[in-house]
Amino acid sequence: MPETDAMILKVEDLAVHFPLGGGLLGGKRRTVHAVDGVDLHLKKGECLGLVGESGCGKSTLALSILGLQAPTRGRVLLDGVDIAAPGVDRKARARIVQMVFQDPYSSLNPRQTVRRTLEDPLRLHGITDKAEVDGRIEEMLRHVGLRPEQAARYPHEFSGGQRQRIGIARALILKPKIVVLDEPVSALDVSIRAQIINLLLELKETMELSYIMISHDLGVVEHMSDRVAVMYLGRIVETGGWHAIFTAPRHPYTRALIAAIPDPFGERPGVKISGELPNPLEPPSGCRFHPRCPEVRDICRKPPTPPLGEIAREHEVRCLRAAELA
Amino acid sequence: MKLRANLVIGGALFATVVVAGALAPFLAHTDPVMDANLMNAEVAPGSEFWFGTDAQGRDIYSRVLYGARISLTVGIVSQLINTVIGVCLGLSAAYWGGWWDDFVNGLTNLMLAIPSLIFALAIMAILTPGLTSLLIALGLTNWSYTCRLSRASALSLKSQGYVQAAKVLGYGDIRIMLTQILPNILGPIIVIGTLGMGGAVLAEASLSFLGLGIRPPFPSWGSMLSDARDQITTAPWISIFPGLAIFMTVLGLNLLGDGLRDVLDPQSRARTA
Amino acid sequence: MSGEALLKVDNLRLDLVVGSRRFGAVKDVSFSIGRGETFGLVGESGCGKSITALALIGLLRAPLAFGGGRILFKGREIQNLPGSEMRKLRGNAISMIFQEPMTALNPLSPVGRQIAEMFVLHKGATWHEAERKAVEALANVRVPAPDRRVKDYPHQLSGGMRQRVMIAIALACRPDLLLADEPTTALDVTVQAEILELIRDLSAAQGTAVLMISHDLGLIANMCARVGVMYAGRLVEERAAQEVFRAPSHPYTGGLVASLPLLGARASHGRSRLKEISGVVPAVTAFPEGCRFNPRCQARTEICIAEDPEETALPRGGRVRCHHHA
Numbered sequence: 001m002p003e004t005d006a007m008i009l010k011v012e013d014l015a016v017h018f019p020l021g022g023g024l025l026g027g028k029r030r031t032v033h034a035v036d037g038v039d040l041h042l043k044k045g046e047c048l049g050l051v052g053e054s055g056c057g058k059s060t061l062a063l064s065i066l067g068l069q070a071p072t073r074g075r076v077l078l079d080g081v082d083i084a085a086p087g088v089d090r091k092a093r094a095r096i097v098q099m100v101f102q103d104p105y106s107s108l109n110p111r112q113t114v115r116r117t118l119e120d121p122l123r124l125h126g127i128t129d130k131a132e133v134d135g136r137i138e139e140m141l142r143h144v145g146l147r148p149e150q151a152a153r154y155p156h157e158f159s160g161g162q163r164q165r166i167g168i169a170r171a172l173i174l175k176p177k178i179v180v181l182d183e184p185v186s187a188l189d190v191s192i193r194a195q196i197i198n199l200l201l202e203l204k205e206t207m208e209l210s211y212i213m214i215s216h217d218l219g220v221v222e223h224m225s226d227r228v229a230v231m232y233l234g235r236i237v238e239t240g241g242w243h244a245i246f247t248a249p250r251h252p253y254t255r256a257l258i259a260a261i262p263d264p265f266g267e268r269p270g271v272k273i274s275g276e277l278p279n280p281l282e283p284p285s286g287c288r289f290h291p292r293c294p295e296v297r298d299i300c301r302k303p304p305t306p307p308l309g310e311i312a313r314e315h316e317v318r319c320l321r322a323a324e325l326a
Numbered sequence: 327m328k329l330r331a332n333l334v335i336g337g338a339l340f341a342t343v344v345v346a347g348a349l350a351p352f353l354a355h356t357d358p359v360m361d362a363n364l365m366n367a368e369v370a371p372g373s374e375f376w377f378g379t380d381a382q383g384r385d386i387y388s389r390v391l392y393g394a395r396i397s398l399t400v401g402i403v404s405q406l407i408n409t410v411i412g413v414c415l416g417l418s419a420a421y422w423g424g425w426w427d428d429f430v431n432g433l434t435n436l437m438l439a440i441p442s443l444i445f446a447l448a449i450m451a452i453l454t455p456g457l458t459s460l461l462i463a464l465g466l467t468n469w470s471y472t473c474r475l476s477r478a479s480a481l482s483l484k485s486q487g488y489v490q491a492a493k494v495l496g497y498g499d500i501r502i503m504l505t506q507i508l509p510n511i512l513g514p515i516i517v518i519g520t521l522g523m524g525g526a527v528l529a530e531a532s533l534s535f536l537g538l539g540i541r542p543p544f545p546s547w548g549s550m551l552s553d554a555r556d557q558i559t560t561a562p563w564i565s566i567f568p569g570l571a572i573f574m575t576v577l578g579l580n581l582l583g584d585g586l587r588d589v590l591d592p593q594s595r596a597r598t599a
Numbered sequence: 600m601s602g603e604a605l606l607k608v609d610n611l612r613l614d615l616v617v618g619s620r621r622f623g624a625v626k627d628v629s630f631s632i633g634r635g636e637t638f639g640l641v642g643e644s645g646c647g648k649s650i651t652a653l654a655l656i657g658l659l660r661a662p663l664a665f666g667g668g669r670i671l672f673k674g675r676e677i678q679n680l681p682g683s684e685m686r687k688l689r690g691n692a693i694s695m696i697f698q699e700p701m702t703a704l705n706p707l708s709p710v711g712r713q714i715a716e717m718f719v720l721h722k723g724a725t726w727h728e729a730e731r732k733a734v735e736a737l738a739n740v741r742v743p744a745p746d747r748r749v750k751d752y753p754h755q756l757s758g759g760m761r762q763r764v765m766i767a768i769a770l771a772c773r774p775d776l777l778l779a780d781e782p783t784t785a786l787d788v789t790v791q792a793e794i795l796e797l798i799r800d801l802s803a804a805q806g807t808a809v810l811m812i813s814h815d816l817g818l819i820a821n822m823c824a825r826v827g828v829m830y831a832g833r834l835v836e837e838r839a840a841q842e843v844f845r846a847p848s849h850p851y852t853g854g855l856v857a858s859l860p861l862l863g864a865r866a867s868h869g870r871s872r873l874k875e876i877s878g879v880v881p882a883v884t885a886f887p888e889g890c891r892f893n894p895r896c897q898a899r900t901e902i903c904i905a906e907d908p909e910e911t912a913l914p915r916g917g918r919v920r921c922h923h924h925a
Binding site for chain 3: 053054159160161162189190191192193194195197198201216217218219220222223224242243246247256257258259260261262263264265266272273274276277
């Protein structure tokens with residue numbers, strides 16, 4: 001990628017905290033730090049892969065970017081405007097950032113035809129001329145590999161893969177700049193996934209989109225992403241270009257994630273980690289990964305949390321021992 | 327789709343009542359209020375008076391036909407009011423949550439704690455008896471079940487992808503509730519509305535029976551029953567026919583509601599789709 | 600595997616009964632598993648892999664029905680065993696773990712008691728004795744602090760811990776055969792890696808044979824020596840696991856392998872468009888005539904539409920069901 005790549009989205013020190021317990025009957029009021037100070041940027045035309053296990057905060061982060069979850073702290077800047085702020089116009093945001101959902105079954109309104117699913121948003125955003133509406137719907141359906149005459153049908157008349165195409169069409173009908181892909185293929189049959197992955201990559205070029213993709217399937221992330229951010233307990237622990245992340249991961253957690261993928265040939269070496277995600281109400285002191293880390297030293301257990309440090313250009317790692325672990 | 331027996335029988339019974347009420351002026355033999363003739367008082371059912379006559383000599387057949395109008399008006403209108411209130415409160419409470427949800431929940435529990443008939447009685451005691459008052463009294467006291475149902479159904483849909491997608495597309499809250507959530511919870515609401523209609527017909531009869539609903543001489547099935555109390559042993563037909571009319575209407579509505587449940591229930595449909 | 604097979608499935612047919620019609624949800628499936636062997640069944644949703652497992656353990660329920668063939672367990676036909684006989688076998692000689700352990704565990708009973716129940720039921724142990732064994736069993740599946748964990752209810756445990764409890768229950772009576780139906784699909788990758796290792800280690804230590812069922816070809820190839828690939832109710836290919844990846848014989852297997860964005864592929868070969876398998880997975884009620892893969896197959900000829908292919912033995916071992924196999 002050339003140096004001059006325009007920044008399209010910038011997430012600054014974003015945090016989302018959920019209060020738990022407490023209330024009228026007393027009790028200690030506790031807070032889950034679902035996202036705890038995340039800095040990210042997205043360049044025009046790039047696909048940023050967001051990986052991490054359940055509870056790492058990647059979904060909450062995505063919801064904040066979409067304006068569905070108000071952040072406790074921090075900003076999501078798009079062309080200098082904070083689009084996560086509570087006062088931002090929903091419609092203005094809708095024309096910039098859209099989402100493709102994981103489950104193609106629950107993400108389409110069963111009572112609406114494909115046509116209505118695509119037509120309503122257009123009308124809502126002021127495109128009311130019948131010829132233009134028809135034209136845009138037809139063009140969009142062709143873009144996602146559906147026939148225009150299928151617009152009269154209801155979701156239950158389609159297969160899972162086709163439904164996902166409808167979901168993609170809905171996300172793109174307003175011509176957004178950024179699309180958040182939430183596990184876009186994991187609910188699909190294995191033999192259908194390649195179709196959707198190829199489609200998404202094609203659309204990225206033809207419609208000049210930028211993606212933020214959440215996925216736990218590292219094979220898909222490697223295939224689709226330009227850059228990757230790895231999250232653990234609400235924080236980014238490593239971020240870098242896809243090649244660096246997959247060929248020279250530096251954080252022990254990133255290494256463990258890659259090592260955990262079953263290798264069909266049984267050849268992939270790597271560190272195995274044990275234990276499970278700690279209670280997010282009481283995150284470990286110091287480096288949050290230390291209880292599971294195979295490379296842990298005493299220093300890792302002591303506060304403060306290590307900062308995200310740059311170890312190469314565009315490759316940052318949140319690990320005190322990053323230099324030693326090369 | 328296979329037609330179900332309860333749907334067919336319930337529909338037929340309800341349709342009979344609707345037709346009877348609608349065509350009452352053509353089907354009735356006499357004016358239900360004006361044609362009192364003490365000479366014909368308490369005539370047993372026969373060829374002239376099909377259902378017999380009451381103590382004032384009015385034709386019960388004609389009065390039962392006209393009574394259908396009142397029962398249906400009360401049943402349909404009051405239940406419509408209940409449904410609108412219940413759906414608005416339940417849907418918005420589920421969608422917005424927070425203090426509004428707490429408030430609606432509290433109000434619903436309060437309504438459920440007061441027997442709705444007693445509540446309606448109190449309202450009727452304040453208002454002047456009559457059709458409008460009856461509609462208000464019954465329309466304001468029976469929305470709690472609809473509200474609870476709407477809230478529960480809407481809660482389970484709120485996190486569905488298509489509701490989220492609508493938010494991301496910039497839809498306003500009201501638009502999301504009306505276009506995304508409401509159409510998908512309508513089935514059970516129609517069912518409970520139909521069943522509630524039967525309840526409203528009964529409630530109207532009870533209030534009128536107690537003298538707080540439709541006042542004599544206007545023919546309401548409940549007030550007809552009330553009038554017939556003294557003659558129940560000597561002229562049982564005076565109470566039997568309005569009683570039967572109530573029975574058929576409520577049974578019809580309940581069967582219809584059950585039948586609609588089988589057809590509209592999202593789970594049973596999901597399996598056939 | 601030499602000598603007598605532990606499990607032999609012979610031309611198994613399972614029907615989906617809709618009114619008076621019977622659809623062959625599984626048709627002519629044959630395979631065998633040797634003592635202590637790990638055999639994998641891989642396929643997409645609706646291919647019949649899970650109902651095959653249910654048939655083996657006698658848990659087939661309407662609208663599914665046994666349609667023909669034989670299931671031989673230790674040389675004894677078990678497909679028509681009466682319920683009481685099957686119950687003696689189930690949980691004792693053959694046991695099963697499921698995808699979502701929460702639904703398979705009793706939410707109102709402490710997990711220790713649920714494990715202990717197996718010893719009481721099948722081994723005639725006293726409750727006191729069984730509870731002690733339950734602690735051992737939990738320690739065996741590497742649950743930390745097992746003496747305290749036995750008193751926990753399922754909802755108090757994480758997904759990974761619940762799956763360990765399921766494994767402890769399934770292996771309590773040292774069964775000869777363990778059926779594992781997508782045992783890690785609901786889990787995070789690092790937890791999945793641990794659970795797979797646990798299954799591998801324990802089955803090896805106890806000499807338990809495992810029938811591993813998954814949609815994840817990589818996982819199956821990693822875990823199993825031999826793999827059966829199922830498509831639309833048929834076993835289309837049965838091979839040594841790594842052969843399936845290196846030199847797939849059936850066009851479906853070949854297409855599937857080529858469509859997967861395998862981890863490491865982009866780093867070693869660069870990004871190329873994924874090969875797609877066209878079309879959709881057919882529903883059980885609409886399996887095509889002839890070869891069931893023919894509408895989606897690139898190698899299709901007249902004979903594929905006209906004739907259902909027979910199984911052919913491959914020169915280097917294994918079988919394939921295709922007119923034009925590689």
